[in-house]
Amino acid sequence: xxxxxxxxxxxxxxxxxxxxxxxxxxxxxxxxxxxxxxxxxxxxxxxxxxxxxxxxxxxxxxxxxxxxxxxxxxxxxxxxxxxxxxxxxxxxxxxxxxxxxxxxxxxxxxxxxxxxxxxxxxxxxxxxxxxxxxxxxxxxxxxxxxxxxxxxxxxxxxxxxxxxxxxxxxxxxxxxxxxxxxxxxxxxxxxxxxxxxxxxxxxxxxxxxxxxxxxxxxxxxxxxxxxxxxxxxxxxxxxxxxxxxxxxxxxxxxxxxxxxxxxxxxxxxxxxxxxxxxxxxxxxxxxxxxxxxxxxxxxxxxxxxxxxxxxxxxxxxxxxxxxxxxxxxxxxxxxxxxxxxxxxxxxxxxxxxxxxxxxxxxxxxxxxxxxxxxxxxxxxxxxxxxxxxxxxxxxxxxxxxxxxxxxxxxxxxxxxxxxxxxxxxxxxxxxxxxxxxxxxxxxxxxxxxxxxxxxxxxxxxxxxxxxxxxxxxxxxxxxxxxxxxxxxxxxxxxxxxxxxxxx
Amino acid sequence: xxxxxxxxxxxxxxxxxxxxxxxxxxxxxxxxxxxxxxxxxxxxxxxxxxxxxxxxxxxxxxxxxxxxxxxxxxxxxxxxxxxxxxxxxxxxxxxxxxxxxxxxxxxxxxxxxxxxxxxxxxxxxxxxxxxxxxxxxxxxxxxxxxxxxxxxxxxxxxxxxxxxxxxxxxxxxxxxxxxxxxxxxxxxxxxxxxxxxxxxxxxxxxxxxxxxxxxxxxxxxxxxxxxxxxxxxxxxxxxxxxxxxxxxxxxxxxxxxxxxxxxxxxxxxxxxxxxxxxxxxxxxxxxxxxxxxxxxxxxxxxxxxxxxxxxxxxxxxxxxxxxxxxxxxxxxxxxxxxxxxxxxxxxxxxxxxxxxxxxxxxxxxxxxxxxxxxxxxxxxxxxxxxxxxxxxxxxxxxxxxxxxxxxxxxxxxxxxxxxxxxxxxxxxxxxxxxxxxxxxxxxxxxxxxxxxxxxxxxxxxxxxxxxxxxxxxxxxxxxxxxxxxxxxxxxxxxx
Numbered sequence: 001x002x003x004x005x006x007x008x009x010x011x012x013x014x015x016x017x018x019x020x021x022x023x024x025x026x027x028x029x030x031x032x033x034x035x036x037x038x039x040x041x042x043x044x045x046x047x048x049x050x051x052x053x054x055x056x057x058x059x060x061x062x063x064x065x066x067x068x069x070x071x072x073x074x075x076x077x078x079x080x081x082x083x084x085x086x087x088x089x090x091x092x093x094x095x096x097x098x099x100x101x102x103x104x105x106x107x108x109x110x111x112x113x114x115x116x117x118x119x120x121x122x123x124x125x126x127x128x129x130x131x132x133x134x135x136x137x138x139x140x141x142x143x144x145x146x147x148x149x150x151x152x153x154x155x156x157x158x159x160x161x162x163x164x165x166x167x168x169x170x171x172x173x174x175x176x177x178x179x180x181x182x183x184x185x186x187x188x189x190x191x192x193x194x195x196x197x198x199x200x201x202x203x204x205x206x207x208x209x210x211x212x213x214x215x216x217x218x219x220x221x222x223x224x225x226x227x228x229x230x231x232x233x234x235x236x237x238x239x240x241x242x243x244x245x246x247x248x249x250x251x252x253x254x255x256x257x258x259x260x261x262x263x264x265x266x267x268x269x270x271x272x273x274x275x276x277x278x279x280x281x282x283x284x285x286x287x288x289x290x291x292x293x294x295x296x297x298x299x300x301x302x303x304x305x306x307x308x309x310x311x312x313x314x315x316x317x318x319x320x321x322x323x324x325x326x327x328x329x330x331x332x333x334x335x336x337x338x339x340x341x342x343x344x345x346x347x348x349x350x351x352x353x354x355x356x357x358x359x360x361x362x363x364x365x366x367x368x369x370x371x372x373x374x375x376x377x378x379x380x381x382x383x384x385x386x387x388x389x390x391x392x393x394x395x396x397x398x399x400x401x402x403x404x405x406x407x408x409x410x411x412x413x414x415x416x417x418x419x420x421x422x423x424x425x426x427x428x429x430x431x432x433x434x435x436x437x438x439x440x441x442x443x444x445x446x447x448x449x450x451x452x453x454x455x456x457x458x459x460x461x462x463x464x465x466x467x468x469x470x471x472x473x474x475x476x477x478x479x480x481x482x483x484x485x486x487x488x489x490x491x492x493x494x495x496x497x498x499x500x501x502x503x
Numbered sequence: 504x505x506x507x508x509x510x511x512x513x514x515x516x517x518x519x520x521x522x523x524x525x526x527x528x529x530x531x532x533x534x535x536x537x538x539x540x541x542x543x544x545x546x547x548x549x550x551x552x553x554x555x556x557x558x559x560x561x562x563x564x565x566x567x568x569x570x571x572x573x574x575x576x577x578x579x580x581x582x583x584x585x586x587x588x589x590x591x592x593x594x595x596x597x598x599x600x601x602x603x604x605x606x607x608x609x610x611x612x613x614x615x616x617x618x619x620x621x622x623x624x625x626x627x628x629x630x631x632x633x634x635x636x637x638x639x640x641x642x643x644x645x646x647x648x649x650x651x652x653x654x655x656x657x658x659x660x661x662x663x664x665x666x667x668x669x670x671x672x673x674x675x676x677x678x679x680x681x682x683x684x685x686x687x688x689x690x691x692x693x694x695x696x697x698x699x700x701x702x703x704x705x706x707x708x709x710x711x712x713x714x715x716x717x718x719x720x721x722x723x724x725x726x727x728x729x730x731x732x733x734x735x736x737x738x739x740x741x742x743x744x745x746x747x748x749x750x751x752x753x754x755x756x757x758x759x760x761x762x763x764x765x766x767x768x769x770x771x772x773x774x775x776x777x778x779x780x781x782x783x784x785x786x787x788x789x790x791x792x793x794x795x796x797x798x799x800x801x802x803x804x805x806x807x808x809x810x811x812x813x814x815x816x817x818x819x820x821x822x823x824x825x826x827x828x829x830x831x832x833x834x835x836x837x838x839x840x841x842x843x844x845x846x847x848x849x850x851x852x853x854x855x856x857x858x859x860x861x862x863x864x865x866x867x868x869x870x871x872x873x874x875x876x877x878x879x880x881x882x883x884x885x886x887x888x889x890x891x892x893x894x895x896x897x898x899x900x901x902x903x904x905x906x907x908x909x910x911x912x913x914x915x916x917x918x919x920x921x922x923x924x925x926x927x928x929x930x931x932x933x934x935x936x937x938x939x940x941x942x943x944x945x946x947x948x949x950x951x952x953x954x955x956x957x958x959x960x961x962x963x964x965x966x967x968x969x970x971x972x973x974x975x976x977x978x979x980x981x982x983x984x985x986x987x988x989x990x991x992x993x994x995x996x997x998x
Binding site: 057060061062063064065066067068069096098100101102105106107108158160297299300301304305306307 | 584585591593598601603604605607707708709710711712714715716742743744745746822823825826828829830832834835836848852872875876877880884
């Protein structure tokens with residue numbers, strides 16, 4: 001396997017009125033754990049169900065109801081930790097985070113403040129060919145999601161849907177290692193990719209199954225390095241947290257806008273207040289949600305309804321042994337085994353399904369040819385119709401069949417594209433189609449020669465001209481292709497034309 | 504047969520099996536006694552239809568020879584237990600009209616054992632109180648009186664309704680819950696037996712939570728044998744409660760041999776409090792003498808951190824309560840305040856909780872919120888948790904040194920008058936729990952047994968504290984104490 005080494009991306013600077021500024025970004029990503037049941041109840045996690053239909057007594061915080069941990073959710077959190085090369089804490093514990101809101105029936109969220117299940121890990125964030133940044137993960141903890149408050153159905157009332165209440169979230173907390181809006185987006189892309197490979201979160205940002213709180217601060221060049229040396233946050237600016245972002249585009253916009261806001265404050269002689277802010281994409285601004293003074297006092301304390309969570313190393317080892325191949329490893333392998341470029345390998349490993357599709361096609365064939373066909377023809381065609389690789393009308397076997405026909409010179413590259421279109425729209429076995437529709441390439445030089453001779457005989461003037469100007473040979477090639485319905489092997493035609501015209 | 508309601512569980516069970524009475528007769532006898540005892544204010548939701556239906560079913564099972572442990576025995580259920588389709592409001596206004604769609608594990612275990620529920624019993628609001636004066640239903644009255652004095656006395660709390668009902672023979676036995684002494688103190692005030700088992704023995708599922716790390720259910724009965732029978736029926740390993748113990752429940756009744764020869768009984772010097780009434784002191788010594796006479800060895804022991812138990816308890820219990828009671832917000836069930844135009848969610852919370860919770864509950868919610876607040880957490884909650892660890896270790900050390908059980912007074916006084924403490928500092932009321940809270944903090948089993956009367960004729964109880972999970976052994980020691988004490992006094996009926 002290739003060991004890929006990366007260059008560190010250039011740090012984005014923003015020019016203020018007086019100075020250049022750098023950005024420092026840390027993220028808290030809330031990823032909904034893929035599980036059938038909630039973290040502490042047996043209620044379903046099905047998205048899009050009738051309001052308040054997936055609610056167990058414990059989710060509605062009925063009197064005397066008690067939480068019981070869903071072991072599968074623990075397994076998913078451990079799997080995620082292992083996938084992020086993080087340390088797994090064999091002993092962790094649940095705490096209550098207390099606050100009042102109608103979509104939080106218990107009046108507290110069960111979370112893991114003091115003893116999270118996963119400790120330090122890392123994510124390699126790729127920023128294009130050979131450039132990447134290693135972002136450190138501080139911790140991952142499990143917690144309950146809240147329900148949904150609906151304020152726009154009635155002028156006087158609010159409604160609450162508890163279907164999401166108690167669904168298991170993983171909060172993945174990064175160190176402030178991200179240095180610009182593009183890196184922030186790339187971090188989410190990579191994290192999402194890993195989670196999807198692991199099968200621990202479906203990464204659906206639209207449904208809110210993956211959302212991020214983004215912490216942004218600014219500093220003068222050189223300050224960040226001091227922070228990295230000492231891990232002393234004093235070298236950095238005051239951060240603001242932008243809450244609840246679930247669009248890659250808005251994350252980038254919000255960071256940019258927030259950084260510029262902070263720069264304007266600091267350059268104007270003011271100080272940035274630590275606070276929680278919201279991004280308004282319509283106005284293109286962030287606005288204060290609550291200041292530090294207004295910050296909730298969550299009164300965290302260990303949840304007395306749940307015993308400390310103890311897991312065994314053997315169990316963790318077993319999960320580790322059954323982890324799927326992860327994006328970085330798969331990409332390295334594709335480069336090493338199939339001779340792909342970094343770019344092609346990245347594209348093909350973007351998700352498990354594409355990678356598996358490619359590997360099926362490439363098996364026993366030219367990796368490069370397979371990559372070209374999968375990326376350029378198939379992905380292009382699928383994208384045009386908004387299809388996903390999982391519902392591709394062309395199977396890997398079919399695409400492989402087309403590639404085999406090219407490799408054996410049975411069809412030309414041009415015919416292959418026609419053939420692909422037929423297979424895509426009509427289906428069928430590629431070699432049968434070629435046979436049935438007479439698409440096979442004519443490599444029989446006798447037949448080509450006969451056609452050429454006929455053309456030469458019929459066009460003596462052209463022959464004379466071509467002898468003086470060799471560029472006109474192309475006209476003869478074109479005529480032969482026309483005469484053979486495009487099926488003549490272009491290489492053979494070229495050779496014969498050159499030979500006959502005495503070039 | 505008359506006065507069937509005066510029977511205990513074991514006696515009634517034996518009569519039922521011999522066919523000398525029926526569950527319907529027993530139940531009707533209790534229902535009449537209940538109807539005649541409104542002055543005690545013990546039963547607050549009567550369920551005669553359910554009772555008679557279950558009694559008939561029990562009689563059928565007995566006739567078929569298929570009678571489980573408590574088949575046909577009429578009991579009362581503390582209002583803290585959620586009972587399916589029956590009002591369960593933890594004696595709070597905020598749960599007015601709440602009828603759960605589920606049955607608590609403990610009350611279901613009792614149903615499965617064939618017991619007959621007569622109704623729901625009064626208690627302190629959310630089990631917060633030591634005199635049953637914080638209930639939305641009003642005070643419970645102790646059937647005992649000071650001689651000829653007609654002044655109403657407290658039955659203790661928080662399981663005051665259970666205690667009063669059992670002492671007044673309104674039922675054969677009752678469930679209680681104990682967070683800091685709420686079974687043992689009222690048992691002692693009313694001359695009955697009450698055991699709080701080891702934390703984790705009884706499932707907390709379906710029991711309205713006060714302080715989750717301390718709450719335990721237990722039986723309140725007319726004697727130790729009945730406590731053994733009913734405790735066994737209540738206990739189970741429950742997958743719905745993560746703190747429930749995965750341990751087999753022994754046949755406690757079979758362990759009642761009365762033989763305690765060679766048992767080492769510890770007398771903790773720290774429980775000899777300043778200002779303790781002479782009668783309590785005397786009762787304690789007599790209790791030790793009785794156990795010694797029965798063959799036990801009496802050993803002076805030290806539980807050095809005892810004096811910190813009460814303050815630690817009154818930090819931990821309110822802290823947990825402040826969080827446990829957050830769910831009563833008027834959003835989904837129970838009381839919701841009428842709002843005025845312009846009121847928002849904050850006003851809804853404030854008004855609902857101000858109207859729904861009584862003063863003692865509000866006090867504890869505020870204390871709990873305060874001790875968990877940023878800046879105070881370490882000074883209060885974390886320190887209290889450390890104290891708790893030390894208290895637990897005190898007990899572990901004496902048990903490791905060979906002590907089998909610890910004998911203490913159950914309460915610092917006999918029952919006091921209702922209203923007597925109204926104007927006192929709340930801490931005066933909290934002092935009622937001084938002998939009992941250590942047991943909850945350490946998660947140990949503790950039992951209160953009536954052992955004598957004071958000069959005004961009021962019952963006094965002694966407490967025995969046992970090793971974790973050894974309720975059988977503890978019950979047997981209590982059985983021996985009961986036999987020696989020979990407590991037979993009953994309140995004279997005035998209601």
